[in-house]
Amino acid sequence: MAGRYQVLDELDETTASALREDIAKRGVLVPIDVDEDGNVLDGHHRKRFADELGLDCPEIIRSGLTEEGKVEHALLMNLLRRHLGPVEWAHAFRRLAEARGIRLGTQGRQGGKTDSVAVFAAELGVAPRTARRRLRLADRLADHPDLAARVDRGDLDATRAETLARERAFEQRRAEADPPPVTRLGSGIEVHHGRFQEVLAQIEDDSVDLVLTDPPWQWDVETLDLWDDLGEFCSRVLRPGRALVAYSGSGCLAAAIDRLSSHLDYFWAGALILPGRHNEVKAVMARDSSTPIVFFSKGRYRPRHWFINSLSSPGAEKDAHPWQKPLGNVAYYLECFSEPGELVCDPFLGGGTTAVAAQQKGRRFIGSDIDPGAVEVTRQRLEGSEEGPRPLLSMEQREEEP
Numbered sequence: 001m002a003g004r005y006q007v008l009d010e011l012d013e014t015t016a017s018a019l020r021e022d023i024a025k026r027g028v029l030v031p032i033d034v035d036e037d038g039n040v041l042d043g044h045h046r047k048r049f050a051d052e053l054g055l056d057c058p059e060i061i062r063s064g065l066t067e068e069g070k071v072e073h074a075l076l077m078n079l080l081r082r083h084l085g086p087v088e089w090a091h092a093f094r095r096l097a098e099a100r101g102i103r104l105g106t107q108g109r110q111g112g113k114t115d116s117v118a119v120f121a122a123e124l125g126v127a128p129r130t131a132r133r134r135l136r137l138a139d140r141l142a143d144h145p146d147l148a149a150r151v152d153r154g155d156l157d158a159t160r161a162e163t164l165a166r167e168r169a170f171e172q173r174r175a176e177a178d179p180p181p182v183t184r185l186g187s188g189i190e191v192h193h194g195r196f197q198e199v200l201a202q203i204e205d206d207s208v209d210l211v212l213t214d215p216p217w218q219w220d221v222e223t224l225d226l227w228d229d230l231g232e233f234c235s236r237v238l239r240p241g242r243a244l245v246a247y248s249g250s251g252c253l254a255a256a257i258d259r260l261s262s263h264l265d266y267f268w269a270g271a272l273i274l275p276g277r278h279n280e281v282k283a284v285m286a287r288d289s290s291t292p293i294v295f296f297s298k299g300r301y302r303p304r305h306w307f308i309n310s311l312s313s314p315g316a317e318k319d320a321h322p323w324q325k326p327l328g329n330v331a332y333y334l335e336c337f338s339e340p341g342e343l344v345c346d347p348f349l350g351g352g353t354t355a356v357a358a359q360q361k362g363r364r365f366i367g368s369d370i371d372p373g374a375v376e377v378t379r380q381r382l383e384g385s386e387e388g389p390r391p392l393l394s395m396e397q398r399e400e401e402p
């Protein structure tokens with residue numbers, strides 16, 4: 001039975017039996033903490049195993065603590081000593097902060113004296129960045145205790161767990177979504193539900209000023225054929241000299257360039273540099289830290305603005321869609337390759353990032369997605385969003401990012 005001040009869950013079976021064995025061999029080496037009435041504040045497992053084995057259990061009496069003070073002491077000792085998984089640690093950290101009346105924020109980098117996470121984490125000997133990462137992870141896995149438990153046990157990588165949680169959330173959205181075939185918003189924004197090959201067939205020839213898109217990147221015949229269809233579509237709807245800017249995947253890049261080249265003129269390549277942990281591709285032992293971008297045009301490209309071909313993203317933005325691209329990056333290319341009032345098209349909406357960028361930058365827009373969940377989330381973002389693009393990062397700033 002859990003003791004009065006046993007603030008965290010029981011140890012898992014393997015850790016508990018290792019501790020029991022150690023106590024049987026060497027006795028209780030670290031004294032437990034008790035209050036003046038003998039209630040255990042810290043060391044419930046040590047006490048239980050010592051009692052079971054008929055061994056002495058050294059005690060330190062912590063007298064004069066209030067009820068809250070006892071809970072706080074118990075949490076602090078657990079955070080300092082016990083080997084907690086990152087999510088368990090974050091929960092204990094939050095509870096201890098609450099017990100002390102500290103409000104924790106995890107958004108952004110704060111730093112300085114007022115940064116409660118940094119100050120409090122330093123007190124526990126944990127780097128503020130690590131503390132913030134653990135708190136964010138716990139938030140993201142809050143509705144997925146099974147994934148959190150697997151991360152804490154070390155059975156599941158934290159990044160992968162976050163991806164799984166996002167995919168589940170999107171699945172749920174998809175199951176509930178029932179968007180109309182066409183959504184028209186003021187200021188010339190149009191979102192279609194269906195295969196772009198059909199639902200965007202009504203777009204007039206030579207009428208689109210920019211196609212800015214992100215097709216699926218899987219390596220199968222059907223998906224690769226999409227690049228052919230995209231090339232054919234662009235060669236019809238783009239105005240002469242105007243661009244297709246498409247995010248691609250490293251694996252399908254050669255095929256994408258090959259397919260698009262049958263319909264359009266290649267003029268440049270670039271990349272979106274991704275922050276944080278790299279996606280490991282075991283088949284070729286590559287640690288993928290970027291997404292290629294290809295630049296094609298209908299006929300010879302007629303440049304109007306300078307553009308930087310490779311930029312870093314300050315952080316993953318995946319709240320709307322599992323394959324979402326950073327709004328700042330998408331908005332940058334939208335502004336480099338189109339003018340206010342012009343028509344921008346994205347046949348593969350996903351979370352609707354291009355649509356949101358077009359809306360914010362005063363372009364007309366037409367787009368589509370085959371997936372009802374993607375259309376629904378795009379509609380929601382367009383109808384309600386005040387979201388701003390996060391700043392683009394230079395290479396030097398990127399070095400400092402987690």
Ligand SMILES: C[S@@+](CC[C@H](N)C(=O)[O-])C[C@H]1O[C@@H](n2cnc3c(N)ncnc32)[C@H](O)[C@@H]1O
Binds near residue numbers: 195320321348374
């Ligand atoms: C990589 S995602 C786009 C992500 C998007 N850039 C974002 O920022 O959220 C590709 C999208 O293409 C959609 N799709 C795949 N085939 C399609 C087709 N034939 N017509 C329209 N959409 C399609 C998928 O449903 C998926 O949502």
